[in-house]
Amino acid sequence: MPQSPQRQPQAGAPEPVKRPRTPPVIIRDSGRWTEVSKLLSNSRIQFTKAKQCAEGIRVTLSGVDHFRAATRLLEKHRVPFHTFTLESEKSIRVVLKPVPREISVEEITEDLQAQGFHPIAVHRMRRLISKKELPLVLVELPPSEKKIFDLKTVCYLTVNVEKPRRSGWVSQCHNCQWFHHSQRNCRAAPRCVKCGKDHPSQSCEKTKETPANCANCGGDHTASYRGCCKFPRPKTASPRPRPQKSKTNSETTHKVDSVRTENETATTKIAPNSTANKAGKSFAQAATSANPASSATSASTGKFDGLNAALNETVTALGTAKNGLEAVQHFVNFIPKLIMILHSLR
Ligand SMILES: [Zn+2]
Ligand SMILES: [Zn+2]
Ligand SMILES: [Zn+2]
Numbered sequence: 496m497p498q499s500p501q502r503q504p505q506a507g508a509p510e511p512v513k514r515p516r517t518p519p520v521i522i523r524d525s526g527r528w529t530e531v532s533k534l535l536s537n538s539r540i541q542f543t544k545a546k547q548c549a550e551g552i553r554v555t556l557s558g559v560d561h562f563r564a565a566t567r568l569l570e571k572h573r574v575p576f577h578t579f580t581l582e583s584e585k586s587i588r589v590v591l592k593p594v595p596r597e598i599s600v601e602e603i604t605e606d607l608q609a610q611g612f613h614p615i616a617v618h619r620m621r622r623l624i625s626k627k628e629l630p631l632v633l634v635e636l637p638p639s640e641k642k643i644f645d646l647k648t649v650c651y652l653t654v655n656v657e658k659p660r661r662s663g664w665v666s667q668c669h670n671c672q673w674f675h676h677s678q679r680n681c682r683a684a685p686r687c688v689k690c691g692k693d694h695p696s697q698s699c700e701k702t703k704e705t706p707a708n709c710a711n712c713g714g715d716h717t718a719s720y721r722g723c724c725k726f727p728r729p730k731t732a733s734p735r736p737r738p739q740k741s742k743t744n745s746e747t748t749h750k751v752d753s754v755r756t757e758n759e760t761a762t763t764k765i766a767p768n769s770t771a772n773k774a775g776k777s778f779a780q781a782a783t784s785a786n787p788a789s790s791a792t793s794a795s796t797g798k799f800d801g802l803n804a805a806l807n808e809t810v811t812a813l814g815t816a817k818n819g820l821e822a823v824q825h826f827v828n829f830i831p832k833l834i835m836i837l838h839s840l841r
Contacts, residue, residue, distance in 0.1 A: 517562040518579035520569070521676075522552040523683045527574055534572060540565045550577075550673065559583075566682075575683040577668065577676045586615055586635050589643050591654045593630035598650055603632055606650045612640055633659065663729035664721065669696070672710040672718035674727055686710040688718045 522531055525547060535542065541557035542565075556562040559581060569576050594603065600617045607614050613636065620631040636643055646656050665674050671683040672691075688696040691710035701707070710718040711725040720726070 516582060517556050517559055518581065520554045520556065520562070520565055520576055520578045521548065521550050522554060522569070523550060523575040523577065523671075525551050528552050530572075531569070531574055534568055534574075535565060538564065538568055540568065570682055577671070577673075577681040577683055579676060579680055583638060585638055587638060587640060587643060588633065588635050588659055590620070590657045590659050591632045591634060591646070591649055592657065594632045594649055594652065594654060595630060596628045598652075600632065603634075603649055607634065610646070612643060613637055665727045665729075667719060667726075674725075686718070691718065 522528060528545070531552075532545070540561050542554050542561065543557050544553075544555040546553050554565070556565050562578075562581070566576075566578060591603075596619070600619055604614055604617045607617070614634050615637065616633075616635040618633045620629045620633055621627060622629065632649075634643070644656050646654065648654060666677055667674050668676050668681045668683075669678040669688070670681040670685050672686045672688055673683070684693055685695045686692070687694050687699045687701075687710065689699045689707050690701045690705075691708040691713070692699075706715045707717045707720075708714075709716050709720065709723055709725075712723050714720075714723060716723060
């Protein structure tokens with residue numbers, strides 16, 4: 496007979512003054528909860544709450560030590576789960592701008608080190624499709640180096656330090672293809688982004704001729720396709736840090752495809768500039784700048800959600816196009832959607 500989930504509040508102790516928040520642990524297979532609750536109990540790992548959620552059983556542990564012990568235990572017993580990074584362990588990510596393209600990431604790294612920082616990663620940001628380098632540099636630093644926001648210069652050039660912008664799209668795990676968490680904290684079984692089968696995407700043997708199969712909905716697209724019925728609709732993108740006043744700024748728009756809850760593994764994707772239009776911006780850029788979802792001034796975001804989603808889908812699809820013909824096909828597919836959306840906006 497299954498045991499009822501044990502609540503094990505801290506015996507004898509009054510409510511602690513202030514504990515660091517522990518992220519929840521999501522046991523992906525609800526069928527293993529009885530086993531898991533016994534394992535936790537036998538190892539004296541305490542939790543304050545366990546509740547069914549869409550992804551399995553969401554467990555809140557009684558503090559950081561219990562959280563660490565629980566994740567180790569679940570790994571040891573190969574219980575599929577995912578969780579999130581402890582607040583104290585989240586790295587800091589900033590965008591430095593403008594940093595001329597001619598300055599290498601090695602030079603930037605050295606200069607940051609000379610200024611007392613310990614960068615974990617330094618990346619030159621590029622456009623999504625053309626891969627053209629931008630005067631933006633993404634820097635990841637240890638959680639203790641918040642002083643990066645006071646940085647004034649890099650290689651003796653004055654720079655601005657900004658938080659990476661969020662696109663509004665939720666994160667997608669590169670391991671299990673599900674949403675709202677990252678591969679780094681995922682111990683669920685791998686599922687292939689291309690064919691949906693239980694293997695890591697890197698080891699997929701699907702040929703170009705075989706259609707993709709979505710791991711989340713079973714449709715004939717990759718699991719990363721944003722038009723998938725299971726892909727959560729984007730929330731409002733984070734506002735621009737300050738008004739864009741020059742042409743250069745429109746080129747340096749940096750959107751981080753993140754990750755509302757988990758930005759440490761956010762993939763940095765630059766707003767694409769595929770087919771230049773007469774205004775010098777890509778179609779996607781032009782439409783995005785007219786899109787309230789990315790504008791701080793919008794009052795009617797919801798109305799444009801459909802347009803935003805369709806645009807993002809198309810942009811994503813264009814990014815995966817293997818040749819010009821495929822890109823044209825993606826664009827042709829977009830036209831009827833656009834017409835429908837525009838019609839509904841009238
Ligand atoms: Zn995952
Ligand atoms: Zn595969
Ligand atoms: Zn799908």
